[in-house]
């Protein structure tokens with residue numbers, strides 16, 4: 001009987017079996033797809049991306065999808081039938097609208113710390129992502145936008161330099177404006193008044209929290225890099241106010257150290273790795289790669305300067321995960337195949353697409369193990385409009401090497417054999433679209449961990465939401481940050497050795 005491999009929007013992979021002739025909708029189930037017409041082939045909403053043996057598209061399906069979507073492997077699950085082994089990729093439409101705010105939340109009993117409405121924002125160096133909740137735990141709206149501070153530098157270091165060069169207030173106003181816009185957007189969508197939002201949690205890396213609370217970032221700019229404030233407290237009204245939530249009290253979760261921020265604290269809460277006895281590694285991949293290893297009751301953390309490659313920045317045609325971004329790349333019938341978000345014409349490539357592209361080009365030996373294009377060209381065209389350049393590949397090598405070497409260093413400090421680690425959890429704005437096989441193939445993490453790896457999306461945002469929805473998690477977040485030990489990679493010889501070694505594909 002044919003195997004149907006289903007890649008869920010949350011990054012999970014399941015394999016099912018079904019006889020020839022079974023509709024994909026029957027295999028996948030209605031819970032995982034939009035089916036407003038009830039599976040009658042009229043609405044065109046039950047879109048999935050398919051590789052493998054399925055029935056040819058009928059005229060009805062052609063009309064609903066159009067030729068371009070069909071060429072990209074898009075099919076309607078209620079019309080396409082199994083005719084052999086098939087791989088199906090699910091795309092959550094909500095994730096398409098606000099991919100950066102998507103993430104897997106575990107089940108738990110509600111005990112909200114807010115009265116009427118509460119909001120959370122993950123202030124990423126590159127991207128802001130937010131959610132708005134009602135007191136009964138209903139998710140009313142989510143939103144995402146580029147961090148407006150990006151004009152002051154792509155990474156944390158350049159923004160710290162700008163702040164020290166006299167732009168402290170400008171940077172704070174800039175981010176507060178961005179937060180207000182995002183909150184207003186969600187309030188309008190949920191049709192609620194800004195005055196009714198009574199609690200807001202703002203998480204982010206340590207520098208981001210410093211920058212929007214107008215703090216002097218001098219202590220973050222030089223050795224020994226000791227933060228004079230680690231938060232884990234309610235903000236003073238004079239320190240921070242938001243016009244989009246004028247009556248709200250604002251909580252700033254606890255950071256771990258100068259370069260391991262409140263975002264990884266929240267991600268740890270969401271991942272729940274510290275609630276289990278088994279060892280586990282959590283990698284939160286954003287502009288900074290922040291890593292946490294839970295082992296034998298110890299919590300080791302570190303930060304690696306991955307750069308914003310995986311958020312689409314510093315790549316020549318890179319973009320955030322929004323409509324028209326190539327988010328998946330595969331090799332089919334001797335040629336590269338690209339899927340775009342929203343099945344729109346390709347306008348650029350986002351993090352998950354970049355990882356896929358690197359993996360595919362390596363597997364096809366278009367890129368050699370040193371990262372050079374085998375035919376000595378300067379670029380490889382993924383579509384007519386989008387290409388990956390040699391410089392892009394070099395940026396990618398630096399980023400993936402920093403993250404993988406950081407993982408190996410934490411494991412080395414605890415003398416854990418890589419193959420023995422029971423769990424690897426990858427978090428980040430691209431989490432749900434991340435192809436774990438591609439990530440292992442191109443060396444984002446040690447390939448031995450592929451069968452133990454899972455992706456959970458924006459865990460920093462989900463964790464912040466958990467702090468909002470259950471007071472116990474807020475207490476837990478402070479305890480986790482307090483018990484954590486930060487490993488300084490810049491002076492760690494294991495890291496330097498691994499960094500060089502992890503550079504190749």
Ligand code: FES
Nearest residue numbers: 041043044046078
């Ligand atoms: S559910 Fe409407 S077209 Fe498939």
